[in-house]
Amino acid sequence: MQLSRRNVMIMGAGAFVAFGLPMRASAAAEDKIAEFTGGAAMADTGITLTAPEIAENGNTVPIEVSAPGAEAILVLAMGNPTPGVAQFNFGPLAGSQFASTRIRLAGTQDVVAVAKMKDGTFARASRNVKVTIGGCGG
């Protein structure tokens, strides 16, 4: 068997993309939520967050948020080094309170959306999005 240094090098670099453990929510992310809500309680209904269970590509993960009657929706990637993703503000003439975008995830983590309703109450939705090596499915 001829040892091929080239083959070793190629696969060493590219065989798998390294992902580690699920990323915990950072204090910075919790602070962002507290800042947005002023520490108010959040309902778990009234907002829908749609995200894939497992990301096909962690660099561009499609998400959708919808909260009928919301004034603003804050979206956070709880485990990212910079957790803030977006804040969508809806004016009084907005036909619907819906937004879709793509976000980048540094690893497996919760994506959280918080809606501020017109009556001053808040609602929260969370989805765990897994970023995986993959490759062994059956």
Add this chain to the structure above:
Amino acid sequence: MRGMEGSDMISRRDFLQTSMAASAILGASSFGNWARLAAQQALTQDQLLQFDTFGNVSLIHITDIHGQLKPIYFREPSINLGVGGNRGAVPHVTGADFRRLYGIDDGSPSHYALSSGDFSALAQAYGRVGGLDRVATVINAIRADRPDAILLDGGDTWHGSYTCYHTAGQDMVNVMNALKPDAMTFHWEFTLGSDRVHEIVEGLPFAALGQNIFDAEWNEPTDVFPPYTFFERGGVKIAVIGQAFPYMPIANPGWMFPEYSFGIRDENMQAMVDEVRAQGAELVVCLSHNGFDVDKKMASRVKGIDVLLSGHTHDALPEPVLVGETLIIASGSNGKFVSRVDLDVRDGRMMGFRHKLIPIFSDVIEPDKAVAALIDEQRAPYLDQLTEVIGQTDSLLYRRGNFNGTWDDLICDALIAERDADIAMSPGVRWGPSLIPGQDITREDIFNVTSMTYGQAYRSEMTGEFIKVILEDVADNIFNPDPYYQQGGDMVRTGGLGYRIDINQPQGSRISEMTLLRTGEAIVPSKNYVVAGWASVNEGTEGPQIWDVVENHIRKQGTIRLAPNDSVKVIGA
């Protein structure tokens, strides 16, 4: 009727449960009978096909054929662990426990077809299973009872053999078209590359369905793969909704079909169910490649699916599983089974069913002559290559199971020997027929367990720490307690490496005691090891094809004798 919606719903579930009980007691699934027939050695085609036609609609389900045109041996798993809410629930029941659960006698044909244990001896007695010419006979017999029966192919059809690889799926397309399916959904088909998939799908004389096949750029449904199609059968308007494998670009190389995005998308599934109901569907069928546990969860979340035909995880269940008001049917793999589901649809709803999982005992069921000739025509140009004997085996060679099967041990041995590696890794796919002791190993047999469009065998240096990351990642893809995070494969197979796995721990804490078997020393996180593997999902992977690596190894060995493999210690089963 409208006003009675509430009580009507309850009585319908009672109807379904009564049907279920009746099928178990009266032997609509024929299980009780088979044990006696086995004792008499008198199993016949008529008995396998016996079915009192019921209701007004018949569905025929076949799935996960993986390119197997000819009869094969296929050993069901002896280890298939469920986690979370699915611990101990079917299909996570194997061997003798499975037989007790369904009242199957030891040594009976059903034991051989549906469960592990005494496989080599029973294989000698009962012979091979599958063969699409036998499947054709079964389909024709059902159509003789019910001419407008709907045949549904759950996918993983255009993949998995020498001829399938060399014809880019054309052999399977030609033979399946002769069986006249009415609709299909997909998984491994996409590993032919999207250009080839488009080329085939454009010429298909039936519907190519997938409500979860989206355009990757715009995250919108595509025109190529519609979400559903309608049939009128027995005076009933039937919708069939397709559900392709959700994790295609993750479990398989996404770069081969970059135009597409998948995912479970159960909110869109609900929207499709509502849409077809609004268009008058009286019966909603989901043709799924989700995998069984994912299908159970989806059935609990999406309301209004009457029958969910489940594929991907290769489970064969003799009775449907009822989730809410949805019947889930699991029809096995590799051409080994066909499910027949007769339904009574009245007043716009499914009121009862009769079901039979028909095992294709190839020595009992007569081949359909036309399809047999068509199969031989596909194989003729390659016959010399297919039948070349590479070696023999004294050991039972099989793959299915959560951890290494003996085929995997042989493949890992080949990778270590031929690629001069410390450690080997082989993907935990669930396809690949078995060979029984005393059989020749032909080139076709090797392709049956290795064939794919990304079979290059890589050789790489990895740190001990990174090897653990891989094992933890793959383990979470099978043992995550939430089925929606499971990809439906088994654990990555390892050679030269032992480890302990506690399946009930979270990711990062399942794997311990990693040992380099060659030296018996613990794997050092910071140390580099040479790892040989195959089926990388990354573009540009270099190396010889895995089937050539395995063939070279078997040639050198002559006769394969594998020592028992106890290098993986499983905790929490």
